[in-house]
């Protein structure tokens with residue numbers, strides 16, 4: 335990518351990380367991810383957020399700074415909105431190249447700079463309402479937004495241009511092309527980034543949804559014309575769209591969620607798979623929006639995205655060694671960790687002799703305080719009989735009604 339001017343004195347820089355990596359060492363990024371940084375130039379120059387030494391990210395950033403004719407020693411301030419290493423991993427080596435740079439971060443951020451990078455000098459601690467005047471009409475204002483998504487997080491606002499540098503808030507997965515602003519994207523490209531923002535939210539931010547709501551409220555008095563997140567596209571045209579989208583995602587924390595169902599199932603010897611065909615037939619007939627995943631073949635990152643927005647979950651799980659099929663237990667455990675709470679649930683599955691899946695399901699619900707409402711179930715021995723299949727079909731029909739009645743209108 336090239337450095338891109340967003341408004342007079344403000345540039346977007348981005349390092350693209352390829353699909354061959356896992357985000358947070360855990361989440362697949364089949365379409366890559368961007369690490370965004372920004373330059374704000376008044377009489378003094380500030381660089382907002384850094385990159386990690388990940389693939390050639392520092393080199394990409396350095397090349398873009400060169401395009402702007404910016405030597406490192408001309409940058410006076412390095413603003414660290416958030417200390418997670420994807421935005422700071424290069425810090426120690428960057429500082430060696432620019433020893434006089436002043437690092438600007440929150441009090442908790444300063445602690446992390448010391449603890450992660452052993453840097454003690456030239457750190458300016460800021461709190462909500464503090465400002466730095468860069469000269470030539472450019473000012474940076476700071477607002478703490480704790481737990482979006484680490485405790486030290488802040489955002490930076492430049493009032494003359496109405497630009498909010500929001501770090502992880504309002505971000506998404508997906509590498510960037512030269513068309514990195516919302517106003518340049520086709521409907522199809524918007525759809526792509528929309529799902530990548532949902533997946534990013536469900537994987538990274540979901541657990542902190544109440545803090546997201548608090549941050550959106552705290553920032554609501556700012557006149558925001560452009561939103562510059564640390565991952566994904568920049569919102570120059572319709573910044574309210576991504577704010578509304580994030581507010582909607584945050585609302586799924588308490589529910590209700592969308593009138594949709596996520597069907598997740600696994601099967602060793604196709605007995606539960608056979609019953610799944612019946613479940614799918616009913617879902618298709620009903621016309622309800624549903625998302626189907628088989629585990630362990632399909633990844634948890636995508637499952638969480640659809641589960642996060644779905645009012646209904648259907649779980650197909652055979653019994654395995656007196657417990658549920660382990661990949662299903664992994665999915666439910668992850669839903670617990672990511673606070674996919676308060677959903678309507680229907681489950682079905684095959685067992686051989688004593689069963690055991692249900693016991694583990696109840697124990698996971700209890701352990702993670704999931705508050706799931708199990709409105710129906712259909713377990714069966716071995717291969718499902720015609721009667722079993724009828725019971726499953728009727729159960730799913732009833733379940734769809736419950737989901738539609740209780741979902742967001």
Ligand SMILES: Cc1cc2nc3c(=O)[nH]c(=O)nc-3n(C[C@H](O)[C@H](O)[C@H](O)COP(=O)(O)O)c2cc1C
Nearest residue numbers: 602603604605606652655656684685686687688689
């Ligand atoms: C490794 C393994 C462990 C199993 N453990 C149990 C068990 O503890 N209790 C039980 O009732 N059935 C158990 N079964 C039987 C399965 O639950 C049964 O075969 C079921 O039909 C499998 O469904 P599927 O074909 O959808 O995988 C086990 C099967 C396998 C292969």
